[in-house]
Amino acid sequence: MFAYYLDLALRSLKRNKVLTALMIVAIAVGIGASMTTLTVMHLLSGDPVPTRSGTLFFPQVDPNPYPDGPSLPYDMMDYRSAVDLWSAHRADRQALIAHGQLKLTAPQVNLPPLMAQVLSTTSDFFPMFDVPFRYGHGWSAQDDASRARVAVISADLNNKLFNGADSVGRTLRLKDSDVRIVGVLGAWRPSPQFYDVAGGRFAGGQTGDFYGRPEDVFMPLNSSSDINPLGFNFFTCWSMPKSTGTLQTSPCVWMMLWVQLDSAAKVRSYRQFVADYAAQQKSLGRFARADNTQLRSLMGWLDFNHVVPSDVRLQTWAAFAFLLICLFNTVGLLLAKFLRRAGEIGVRRALGASRAAVLAQCLVEAGLIGLLGGVGGLLLTLLGLWLVRRQPVAYADLVHLDTAMFLFTFALAIATSLLAGLLPALRASGITPALQLKTL
């Protein structure tokens, strides 16, 4: 029966090629626009560490000694608070993070010096974030403590300097110190680059840069502060830093702490631990406010920073409004198409076809249009994604159509066309045979 309906649908579609083409194009364009934006949304709002994200947390305290500071804690921590919380080792794993740039050269490699983005962190970073290694491995807690001159480099940097060869054991010159490569990362491109996210609420919705590539060089925090004691990026300062002081004693926030907490009970006790720490620091006179602490989950922290750029959200809205109009358009055209065949449907009904049969036949025709529109929509989606990849945005190289989105394209196209076909099909199946036969 289905094959017969399909045959009827094909004949009907062939009969009025212009109208058919109009409907297919309308659905294809609507699907293309909405799938392009939806794919970008899907990629940008996804979970950057699906295996771990439920257990990763971002503690915050307010180290401001003045009570008139911002009402929410700073997005980063000062050295003392960060190191106090880290060295307490109250979480299952914990990693400190600080950012900087260092001039980098590789002996025996004939390339001009480059400014490398350096992530200074601690040994738990790699196991905690499930970071894949191509060669070698991360460093140990022992290396952290002994200020070992070791580094892990990104796959990109390894390709650039060593053409992708196993560079473990080779030496890099950072500023004027030598460090030994102990590991090379595999393909690792979390979206967003979650561990660096901070300050999103001040970015005016322009948060595309959170989707950049991981840093070139990863080093133990102690080692990189030996190499370049003042080479870290500040987030902000609550008062003017003294020129004689060190970064470690400066009134500035520049470090982040990530912790892994494997159970709800541990989350509760860590929350208490952070609150107790703030209370203790207040009693020591270092903090003005003890109640201004936070322990956000990874996904909560990303939400708080509005990581998905507001333009991408707006584009998604626009695309779906567009699909809605395409839907209305298709409803109108299908209605015209079905009702034009009122005579034919009248004859079929008179010859014994039930209402359900007419309805099914109309829906098969609508579904077929959806399928064809889906194929067109898929091509337009690929075109749209190609256009997005050519945009100068940090996430351009992330944009691709995965299997889920590929299947969803067709599901959406067929669902749209069936929805569009339902009303016209109901109208067509409601045709009274007698009236139509009379006019023949």
Next chain:
Amino acid sequence: MDILPILSTLRRHKLTAWLLILEIALTCAIVCNAVFLIGQRLQRMDMPSGVAEHELLQIQVADVTSPSNPYARLAEDVAVLRQVPGVLSVASSNQVPFGNSSSNGNIRLDPAQPERTLNATTYFGENLVPTLGTRLVSGRDLQPDDFVDVEAALKALGTGDSKSLPHVTLITRTLAERLWPGQNPLGRLIYLTPTVGLRVVGVLDSLARPNAYDEAKAQYTMVVPIRMGANKDQSYLIRTRREDRASVLAAALAALKKADPQRVVTTKRTFDEVRRKFFQDDRAMAGMLVGVIVALLIVTALGIVGLASFWVSQRRRTIGVRRALGATRANILHYFQTENFLLATLGIALGMLLAYAINLFLMTHYELPRLPAIYFPVGAIALWLIGQLAVLGPALRAAAVPPVVATRSV
């Protein structure tokens, strides 16, 4: 033209008529808001920087090792750059308008006030006003003896020695008007730190901040006479003639490299590139919205063509009868045109309400201003025109139906 017969016909095609009305309404609402968004973006992209944009170059270099005397190093570099043929003026600055990374300070008008008055960006660097080409509207420019070294200023903050701190500042007209509305700002004091106030000695016509995300605060700018040493965050700004930019940039880089072959150039660009990069998201968004509008109008027009053709073919007999009874071709043509006009009018009326609702949504979620009333008549006229254009083909076909059709049975 008689409207009543059209209405009675439409009443018999309620469903299709409503579909068309809804499609027009949605299109109208979305097009109005999209055009408005495009206007907002274009306006943002036009945000004045206050500097001679087509004559400026920016260079940033990073040294291998921190120089023992960064101030001398910076002076040497500036001297080297001044020697480059075609260079009109050289300045060093901690930031550039639309450069993104910004140094900001909290302004208080009274050192004892608990809350800041506002947050302004602070430019540090010598020779900025003539090099940037920003206009001084009153007062004087910063003089060499106003400047203090940043290290000395920081040390002075610690010791409370006010002699080594800067004492004067330039501010923009917008900032002056915000701080002291309708009054002369010259000679007034601004407190960035509780210890010492900066006296306003000059007012700049315009100088945008590096992080000008919020247009209202884009001109909250101060220039403070602090001398920064050479470091990776410091920019060399070069003013040159518009046509010399490429050659001067190349020559300037070569001169800096020659002075010290070891250092790394991290930024080399014209100010046009700075602006292009800062507003690239806005440009992409405006382009995408133009695409949406065009596609929407085409889809809607095609929908109107489709439905009108359907109606015409459905009413061939009626048309034939009318022709036979004496209606002219023009009567038939006008009938379909009026019908489309009525539907479009209903659609537009609904669309306006919807446009307003969408605007309210955008206002709460994207901090957009209210949709100006001018968009409503313009949107209405655009949709009326498109409706009339789309219906013209089918209406002409209807007008071409010969009266003899009335005598045929099918």
